[in-house]
Amino acid sequence: MVDTRRSVPGAQAIARAAHLLRLVTAAGDTGRGVQELARDAGLSRSTAHRLLSALRAEGLVDQDEHTARWMPGPELFLMGSVAAARYDVAGLARDIVRSLAVTTEESAFLSVRRGDETVCLLREEGSFPIRSFVLAEGVRFPLGVASAGLAILSFLPDDDLEAYLSRHPELGERWGRAHDAEPLRARLAETRDRGYAVNPGLIVEGSWGMGAAVFDPAGRPEWALSLTGVAFRFNADRLPALGRLLLAHAHQLTTRIAATRRGHVR
Numbered sequence: 001m002v003d004t005r006r007s008v009p010g011a012q013a014i015a016r017a018a019h020l021l022r023l024v025t026a027a028g029d030t031g032r033g034v035q036e037l038a039r040d041a042g043l044s045r046s047t048a049h050r051l052l053s054a055l056r057a058e059g060l061v062d063q064d065e066h067t068a069r070w071m072p073g074p075e076l077f078l079m080g081s082v083a084a085a086r087y088d089v090a091g092l093a094r095d096i097v098r099s100l101a102v103t104t105e106e107s108a109f110l111s112v113r114r115g116d117e118t119v120c121l122l123r124e125e126g127s128f129p130i131r132s133f134v135l136a137e138g139v140r141f142p143l144g145v146a147s148a149g150l151a152i153l154s155f156l157p158d159d160d161l162e163a164y165l166s167r168h169p170e171l172g173e174r175w176g177r178a179h180d181a182e183p184l185r186a187r188l189a190e191t192r193d194r195g196y197a198v199n200p201g202l203i204v205e206g207s208w209g210m211g212a213a214v215f216d217p218a219g220r221p222e223w224a225l226s227l228t229g230v231a232f233r234f235n236a237d238r239l240p241a242l243g244r245l246l247l248a249h250a251h252q253l254t255t256r257i258a259a260t261r262r263g264h265v266r
Contacts, residue, residue: 016043017051024052024061024070026119028138031069089223090121092256097225100249101126104242106229109135110253111148111211113222116164117141118149128229135209135228142168144184145175147211148224150197154188155213155221161188178202196243196250201231208234210242212250217258225250 019041024032038048052070055061059075093110101108101124110122117140135146143149143164153161165181172180178187179202191197199209209228213221225246234242 013051016041016047017055020048020051021055021060022140025072025076026138026140027071028136029071031064031067031071033069037070089253089257092260093122093223093225093253096249096253096256097122097124100124100225100227100245103245104227106227106233106242107135109148109226109228110214111135111146111224111226113143113149113152113224114140116143116168118143118146118152118224120148126229128233135226141203142171142175144171144188145179146203146226147197147199147209147228148226149211150187150191150199151211151213151224151226152221154191154197155215176202194243196246198234198239200234206231210234210239210246212243212246214250214257215254217261223253225253 020037020043023037023040034049034052035045037052038045041048043051052061052063056063056070056073059073061070062073063070089112090110097108097110104126105128106126108124108126109120111118111120120135120137120139123136141149143153153164156164165184169181171184172178177183187197195212197209197211199211201208203209207228208231209226211224211226214223214225216222227242227246
C-alpha cells in the first residue's frame with residue numbers, strides 16, 4: 001500500500017489537521033485545550049495551535065472565548081447534513097437502539113467503524129438507575145478495545161485482522177495486558193463462537209459491555225450495537241439472555257440497512 005502522506009504534496013499537513021479535528025469532535029461540547037490536543041496528536045503546541053487556527057478560519061473548529069477550549073465548528077454541521085444522506089445509519093437505527101435500551105434496561109449504543117477505530121453515533125439510556133458513562137456520542141476507541149470494536153474486529157477477514165494487529169502493537173501497553181495480541185486473539189475467537197462480544201470491565205473496572213456486529217450488504221462488519229452497565233447486571237445467569245437480545249436487534253438493523261440500500265425501506 002502506498003503511503004499517501006509521503007507521496008502526495010501537503011498530505012502530511014492535511015493528515016495532522018484531520019487528526020486534530022477528530023480529537024476535537026471526540027470531546028463534543030466540553031471542548032479541549034490546545035496543550036492536551038497537541039499531546040494526543042503528537043505535535044508541538046505551536047504546530048497544533050497553527051493548525052487549529054487554520055481550521056477555525058474555515059469554520060471547522062471554534063474556540064470558546066472564556067475557556068480557550070477548542071470545539072467543533074459550524075461548518076462541520078453543514079458538511080454533516082450533506083453527508084448524512086449517504087452515510088447516516090443513525091436514522092435507521094434510532095428506534096432499534098431505543099428498543100434495546102427499553103428491553104434490557106441498560107444503556108444502548110450504535111457505533112460505526114471508521115478506519116482502525118469505532119465512533120459512537122447514538123446513545124440511549126436504560127431505565128436502570130446505576131449507569132456506566134464510558135461511552136457517549138463522538139467517543140472513539142481502537143478496534144478490539146470496547147465491546148463494539150471487539151465485535152467488529154472479530155468478524156473481519158483473517159488477513160485484515162492480522163494487518164490491524166501488526167499496525168497496533170501498542171494496544172496492550174495503552175489499554176492493558178488483555179489487549180496484547182495473544183489475549184486479544186483469544187477474546188476474538190470467543191466472540192466468534194458466541195456471536196457477541198463481552199468486555200468484563202477491561203476499560204473501567206466494574207463497567208461491563210457487550211457488543212454485536214452489524215453488517216453491510218456485502219457482509220462486512222461496519223457497525224455495532226452495544227450495551228454497557230455495572231458488573232452485577234451482567235452476571236452469568238443474565239448474560240446469555242442479553243446476548244440473544246443484542247444479536248436479534250443487530251440482525252434487525254443489518255436487514256434494514258440491506259433493504260434500504262436496495263431502495264426498499266421496511
